[in-house]
Structures are given as C-alpha cells and as structure tokens.
Amino acid sequence: MGILQQIIFAILAIGSFYFVSKKVKEIYQNIMMGQKETITSDNAFRLKKTLLVAFGQQKMFKRPIAALLHLVIYVSFVITQIELLEIIIDGFLGTHRILYFSLLKGNFLGDLYTFVVSSIEILSLLTFFVTIAFLWRRNMLKLPRFTKSELLGWPRKDANLILIFEIMLIFFIFCMNTGDKALQLIDPEKHHETGNFVLSTLLAPSLATLPEMFVHFIERLGWWGHIIMVFVFLNYLPYSKHLHVVLAFPNVYFSRPEPAGHITNMAHIQKEVASMFNPDAVQEETNEETPMIFGAKDVHELSWKSLLEAYTCTECGRCTAMCPANLTGKKLSPRKIMMDTRDRMEDLAKGRREHGPDFKDNKLLLGDYITKEELRACTTCNACVEECPVNISPLGIIVELRRNLIMEQSDSPNEWNNMFSNLENNQAPWQFSPQDRLNWVSELNG
Amino acid sequence: MSDYKVPVMAELAAEGKAPEVLFWVGCAGSFDQRAQSVTMAFVKILNNLNIDFAVLGPEEACSGDPARRAGNEFVFQMLAQQNIATLNMYNVKKIVTACPHCFNTLKNEYPELGGNYEVVHHSTFLQQLINDGKLKVEGGEFKGKKITFHDSCYLGRANDIYEAPRAILEKLDAELVEMKKCKTKGLCCGAGGAQMFKEDEPGNLRINEERTNQALEVQPDFIAVACPFCNTMMTDGVKGKDKQDSIKVFDLAEFVAKANKY
Structure with a gap:
C-alpha cells in the first residue's frame, strides 16, 4: 500500500473518530442531564445480567425465529471486528494482512487466521441472507409491530438504511477477500499466499481470469469500500436506532434489581408526609439535597437511567406488540414513549448547538411529545418491561410523567379525583367507611 | 349455621x-x-x-x-x-x-x-399448606372440568409467581388449559395502574373484552383468577359475552373451599 493511501486512510480514520467522539460526548451530556438515581444492584447481579441478557441475548429468544436471525448478525458483527482491527492496522502502517504475516504465518496460528477469516466469510454470507429476510419482513410482510404510526418517516428509513449498510459491508468484504485470492492466483510471486478462506477461494478462480489491473481494483474497492462503510456507519450510529449495538451493554449492566412490580420511592414526599404525621420528630439532616420535583415534565427531570434507555432502544416494538392498551386500540405505545424521550433530548441538543448552552424552547416532553391520553391508558402491567430484550422500562418514564400530571399540574380525571379523596378520607378507593370493613363477617356467619 | x-x-x-x-x-x-x-x-x-x-x-x-x-x-x-x-x-x-x-x-x-x-x-x-400436607384438596364439583388460569400481572410479571396458582388448580383433578397468552406473556385484565377506578381511554375494545375472548378460545368451564380486580374484569367480560351461565369465574380460594365443601 502506497504512502498516499496511508495518508488518506489516516485522515479518514482520525476525522471519523473526531466527529463520532463529538457526538458521543453530546449523547453523554444528554444522559447526564437526567436526575441522579442509584442503581442498587451488586456486581454479581450486573455481571450475570450482562452475560445472560446482553451477551447471551436471553430475552431475544422469547421469539425464537427472530432471535436466531438476529444472532447470526450479532455473531457476525462481533467476529468481523478481528478483520476490522487488521484493516485499521494495515491502513495506518501501509501493511497487508499484518495479523497473518507478522504474527501468525508459519505456525498453528496461521491456521487459526484462516479459520477466523473463513468463519467471517460464512457468517457474512448468512448475514446477507438474514438482512434480505429482514428487509422483506419490514417492507413486504408488514408485521404489525413494524407498521405502527410511530415508525412512519425517519424511523422506517433508518431501519432500512442500517440493513442496506450491512449488505454493503458484506459485499465489500467479499470483494476484498476474493480480489486478494485472485491476485495470489494470477501472480504468486508478487502477491504472497495468505491462506485459503472457504468462500473467497471458491470465487477467486473465475475472478482471476480477468485482467490483473481490474482484479487489483476489485481488491482495493473491497478494502476501501469496507473501511469507508465502517467509518460512515460509525458516524451514523449515534443518530440511529442502531446505537443499541453499543448501549445495550451498559444499559443491561445497570439493570434495576428490584422486582418489576416495584415503583421508585419519592424520598422528599416520604419525609414531608412523615413530618406531617409526627411534627416533633427530629428531621434527619442529610448532606444530600433531595430534588423537590414532582415526577417529570421534561427529559432533565427523568432519571439518567431512563435517558440511557431511550438511547438504547432499537425500536423493535416487542413492547408495543404486547401492550394491552395498544392491542385494544388505545394511543399508548411503549416504544413511542422511548422514541419521544430520545427525540426530545436530540431536539434540545440541536437547540444548544445552534443557540448556545442556555437554549430553551416552549416545548416539554409531557404534552408536546407524549400526550396525557397515552399516559392514562397504561395499566402498569409490565408487559413492555418483560418483553424488552435489553431491559428497558417504558413504565418507569410513564410513572414519572403521570406523577407530574397529578402532583404538579393537578391534571387528573374526575374519577381519579374522587378516588384520591376517598383514599384520603376513608382509606379506601370507594366511598365506604373504615368501620364497615368487617361487614362481610356477618354474612359469613349468617 | x-x-x-x-x-x-x-x-x-x-x-x-x-x-x-x-x-x-x-x-x-x-x-x-x-x-x-x-x-x-x-x-x-x-x-x-x-x-x-x-x-x-x-x-x-x-x-x-x-x-x-x-x-x-x-x-x-x-x-x-x-x-x-x-x-x-x-x-x-x-x-x-x-x-x-x-x-x-x-x-x-x-x-x-x-x-x-x-x-x-x-x-x-x-x-x-398443600405441600406440608395440612391442606387436602379433592376435585369435588371440579373433577374433569376444564379450567383456564388468568395470570394477574402483579403476581406474574411483577413478582414471578406463575406456578403456585397452577399447582393448586392441578389438585382439583380438572383439565388445566392454558390460554395462548399466559404466564410472562399473559394479557392484563385491564384494571391495573388505577384503571379500575376510571373510564378507559378511547380505543377499539376494552382490555377485559380482549382477555375474555382469549379465555373463550380454549372453551373453559371455569376461569380461575387470583386477584379481586381480575375477578371483576373477567366476570364482566364473561357477562358481556352472555356466557355467565356456562362459564364461571372463581378465585383460587373459592375453588379450594368449594371443592372441599367448606
């Protein structure tokens, strides 16, 4: 590889890392504008969840066919990182297949190299078929969870673009390996043997019948095409639902350990009510300032964990497909809750970029993005939480927004207002006196 | 008396x-x-x-x-x-x-x-109590009947209790049939999250109607519940289908008490 290619590579590589790191920093800041929440799990719990749910994709297998297809892409993605690492080293140093020539050639590791690259080829071919299947499923099969209204427009384009990027990555990998092998067949003196990879070795003889210059072009097209697609994808990732390939891991690592039925306590209200019951009690002085907010009306009032979840969501819609409210035609879609939360953060980030750090608009997550009709349809049944393959809780966000509606905006359906006053006055949601709580006993012995 | x-x-x-x-x-x-x-x-x-x-x-x-x-x-x-x-x-x-x-x-x-x-x-x-041998449950009137259990969200998904209710029902010598959506995939009855105490948001169908449809698919003689709100919702759903004479909705405790003629 010539020095000119090395320079171009270095510029592209450094440029792409620079731009992606800027965007990553912005996302980090967005997540960190959330409220403090201490995830109370211990390391053993976190490790177990990360291994089973994130690496092991345990929850994906609730839908076995989709899980298998997804697994192919996932394993293929992970193992291709080895070849990507080599491409990056080769690019900076101007070498060719450095892992093979400098480290592995001539010992058993050489066979390992052949094995790894062959595995990449086979998985890439499988991934190609899976990608086609996914494109078909999304655009032709019209599965309900892929045709909901929240996917219209950009989310749908995003999903298709990701699949098209994957096809291009695979195409270029095969150009590269087949071109390389064909060159070795044409002129073994100039192009040293790098082992026989299972699929490119099959394809190479036909390519080798073409002029060397053309074959060389195919090889370079493959190498450059692949790495450029990687840089493009890398920079596209933070804007896309595909960000889950990275964030699924920290998101699962920070899974909340409580049973799904547990709803977060509001410590400052707990204290206030406690002092109401017992005004003489000495208030425990804590250095920690508990924020006096009543749920959330905008993203910065949500927990950082909910914000991380919003960036982790890959819009698969398993939550929405199982949501009882959505299934019966209500407006609520748990997936939309996550998408709206992310959109809101991105809109705020864009505003800050364009108008400075003090940017404010006249919008709120509650009302302008998520309506109260959606929030009020939730039965807190945890179906969405149960379904999510990466342990996202749309319910966590719904509860915080509901809290704001009721406690800050006093916006409550009349029936709920009646229920609240019954609860306050009679300690029951209905208008019955506490003295009547044992009326059934007389019927029992009647 | x-x-x-x-x-x-x-x-x-x-x-x-x-x-x-x-x-x-x-x-x-x-x-x-x-x-x-x-x-x-x-x-x-x-x-x-x-x-x-x-x-x-x-x-x-x-x-x-x-x-x-x-x-x-x-x-x-x-x-x-x-x-x-x-x-x-x-x-x-x-x-x-x-x-x-x-x-x-x-x-x-x-x-x-x-x-x-x-x-x-x-x-x-x-x-x-059954495991300890203290409570004996005979089939009684439920022997040979078809029972389907509706999972309560706050028992199942919220607290991972799926087997205990089924273990009790199995003692009735009845045929226990599962709905298409059961256990972790069980559909809510529609009452949770304080929905019990307000009108539904606009939609095509009430959630308890959808759940009742799922229960009727398995043609049960009884729908078993383990929650007072599920009980109300399923009872209403069955009434809505005018099936209250052929399909009864009972709580686990009622099954046990009736089977043992308490």
Whole structure:
C-alpha cells in the first residue's frame, strides 16, 4: 500500500473518530442531564445480567425465529471486528494482512487466521441472507409491530438504511477477500499466499481470469469500500436506532434489581408526609439535597437511567406488540414513549448547538411529545418491561410523567379525583367507611 | 349455621396475644361484593385448618397501590406510613393477602419506608399448606372440568409467581388449559395502574373484552383468577359475552373451599 493511501486512510480514520467522539460526548451530556438515581444492584447481579441478557441475548429468544436471525448478525458483527482491527492496522502502517504475516504465518496460528477469516466469510454470507429476510419482513410482510404510526418517516428509513449498510459491508468484504485470492492466483510471486478462506477461494478462480489491473481494483474497492462503510456507519450510529449495538451493554449492566412490580420511592414526599404525621420528630439532616420535583415534565427531570434507555432502544416494538392498551386500540405505545424521550433530548441538543448552552424552547416532553391520553391508558402491567430484550422500562418514564400530571399540574380525571379523596378520607378507593370493613363477617356467619 | 372465627388484631392485642399470620383483606376483599365471597372462602379455609390468624378490620387502610400508580405519591405515602405504623405497633411478622396489588406493595414498596414483613400471596400460602400436607384438596364439583388460569400481572410479571396458582388448580383433578397468552406473556385484565377506578381511554375494545375472548378460545368451564380486580374484569367480560351461565369465574380460594365443601 502506497504512502498516499496511508495518508488518506489516516485522515479518514482520525476525522471519523473526531466527529463520532463529538457526538458521543453530546449523547453523554444528554444522559447526564437526567436526575441522579442509584442503581442498587451488586456486581454479581450486573455481571450475570450482562452475560445472560446482553451477551447471551436471553430475552431475544422469547421469539425464537427472530432471535436466531438476529444472532447470526450479532455473531457476525462481533467476529468481523478481528478483520476490522487488521484493516485499521494495515491502513495506518501501509501493511497487508499484518495479523497473518507478522504474527501468525508459519505456525498453528496461521491456521487459526484462516479459520477466523473463513468463519467471517460464512457468517457474512448468512448475514446477507438474514438482512434480505429482514428487509422483506419490514417492507413486504408488514408485521404489525413494524407498521405502527410511530415508525412512519425517519424511523422506517433508518431501519432500512442500517440493513442496506450491512449488505454493503458484506459485499465489500467479499470483494476484498476474493480480489486478494485472485491476485495470489494470477501472480504468486508478487502477491504472497495468505491462506485459503472457504468462500473467497471458491470465487477467486473465475475472478482471476480477468485482467490483473481490474482484479487489483476489485481488491482495493473491497478494502476501501469496507473501511469507508465502517467509518460512515460509525458516524451514523449515534443518530440511529442502531446505537443499541453499543448501549445495550451498559444499559443491561445497570439493570434495576428490584422486582418489576416495584415503583421508585419519592424520598422528599416520604419525609414531608412523615413530618406531617409526627411534627416533633427530629428531621434527619442529610448532606444530600433531595430534588423537590414532582415526577417529570421534561427529559432533565427523568432519571439518567431512563435517558440511557431511550438511547438504547432499537425500536423493535416487542413492547408495543404486547401492550394491552395498544392491542385494544388505545394511543399508548411503549416504544413511542422511548422514541419521544430520545427525540426530545436530540431536539434540545440541536437547540444548544445552534443557540448556545442556555437554549430553551416552549416545548416539554409531557404534552408536546407524549400526550396525557397515552399516559392514562397504561395499566402498569409490565408487559413492555418483560418483553424488552435489553431491559428497558417504558413504565418507569410513564410513572414519572403521570406523577407530574397529578402532583404538579393537578391534571387528573374526575374519577381519579374522587378516588384520591376517598383514599384520603376513608382509606379506601370507594366511598365506604373504615368501620364497615368487617361487614362481610356477618354474612359469613349468617 | 356456621360459626367461623375472624379474630381482630386490636382485640387479640388487648388479650396480650399475637397471631401467627395477619390476613390482609384489602379494600376489594372488604367492600366489593364479589371479592367479599373470596375473603369468606379464604377465611373458611383458615378456620378449617385451625390457622392462627387475625385481621386488622377498621385499622386496615388501602395499601396505596392505586394512588402511587395513578401518580399521587402524597396519598400513597399517607396510606403506606399509616399502615406501617399500625403493622409495626402490632409487631406483625407475617402477612397473607388474596390481592396481588396489596401483596406487591406490602412486599416490595413498604420495606424502604420501614415496613419489613414476610408477605405472601394466598396462592403461595395455599400451595405451602398443600405441600406440608395440612391442606387436602379433592376435585369435588371440579373433577374433569376444564379450567383456564388468568395470570394477574402483579403476581406474574411483577413478582414471578406463575406456578403456585397452577399447582393448586392441578389438585382439583380438572383439565388445566392454558390460554395462548399466559404466564410472562399473559394479557392484563385491564384494571391495573388505577384503571379500575376510571373510564378507559378511547380505543377499539376494552382490555377485559380482549382477555375474555382469549379465555373463550380454549372453551373453559371455569376461569380461575387470583386477584379481586381480575375477578371483576373477567366476570364482566364473561357477562358481556352472555356466557355467565356456562362459564364461571372463581378465585383460587373459592375453588379450594368449594371443592372441599367448606
């Protein structure tokens, strides 16, 4: 590889890392504008969840066919990182297949190299078929969870673009390996043997019948095409639902350990009510300032964990497909809750970029993005939480927004207002006196 | 005339006694007519097995579940702290309840407010009694009948209890059939999250109608429930289909009490 290619590579590589790191920093800041929440799990719990749910994709297998297809892409993605690492080293140093020539050639590791690259080829071919299947499923099969209204427009384009990027990555990998092998067949003196990879070795003889210059072009097209697609994808990732390939891991690592039925306590209200019951009690002085907010009306009032979840969501819609409210035609879609939360953060980030750090608009997550009709349809049944393959809780966000509606905006359906006053006055949601709580006993012995 | 005993905590305490277990009746179990018969069935079981229990009676307040889930943390905290004060005053150690919502709140949300008790749902409680050989369940009128169990969200997904209710039903010598959506995939009855206490949001169908359709698909003789709100929702759903004469909705405690002719 010539020095000119090395320079171009270095510029592209450094440029792409620079731009992606800027965007990553912005996302980090967005997540960190959330409220403090201490995830109370211990390391053993976190490790177990990360291994089973994130690496092991345990929850994906609730839908076995989709899980298998997804697994192919996932394993293929992970193992291709080895070849990507080599491409990056080769690019900076101007070498060719450095892992093979400098480290592995001539010992058993050489066979390992052949094995790894062959595995990449086979998985890439499988991934190609899976990608086609996914494109078909999304655009032709019209599965309900892929045709909901929240996917219209950009989310749908995003999903298709990701699949098209994957096809291009695979195409270029095969150009590269087949071109390389064909060159070795044409002129073994100039192009040293790098082992026989299972699929490119099959394809190479036909390519080798073409002029060397053309074959060389195919090889370079493959190498450059692949790495450029990687840089493009890398920079596209933070804007896309595909960000889950990275964030699924920290998101699962920070899974909340409580049973799904547990709803977060509001410590400052707990204290206030406690002092109401017992005004003489000495208030425990804590250095920690508990924020006096009543749920959330905008993203910065949500927990950082909910914000991380919003960036982790890959819009698969398993939550929405199982949501009882959505299934019966209500407006609520748990997936939309996550998408709206992310959109809101991105809109705020864009505003800050364009108008400075003090940017404010006249919008709120509650009302302008998520309506109260959606929030009020939730039965807190945890179906969405149960379904999510990466342990996202749309319910966590719904509860915080509901809290704001009721406690800050006093916006409550009349029936709920009646229920609240019954609860306050009679300690029951209905208008019955506490003295009547044992009326059934007389019927029992009647 | 039967004479079932329902000891009240305050009276026991006055005599210097403390029961082994507190039966948390819940608001539905106290006031809702349908749920009252579940309460009575459960008390009959407790009496028949000579279990040392008591109820709080007028001192029991709503657990706070619907208030917290609607978004009213103030009302939740008032109820929860009041209950915890009462329970701690009586030095309560173990609580059993037939309501998964009370169960969830008492078990998972009271500890961080200073209320630490062993809380069990009546499904687990009854299963334990069966396992210990204390409770024998014969099929009785349910022998050979088709029963489908509707999972309550606050028992199942919220607290991972799927097997205990089924273990009890299996003792009835009945045919236990599962709905297409069951266990972790079980469809909500539509009452949770304080929906019980307000009108539905606009939609095509009520959730309990959808769930009833799923139950009817397996053509059961009985729909088994383990929650007073599921009970109301499924009973309404069956009535809506005009099937109330051929399909009965019963709680686990009612199955046991009826099978044993208590």
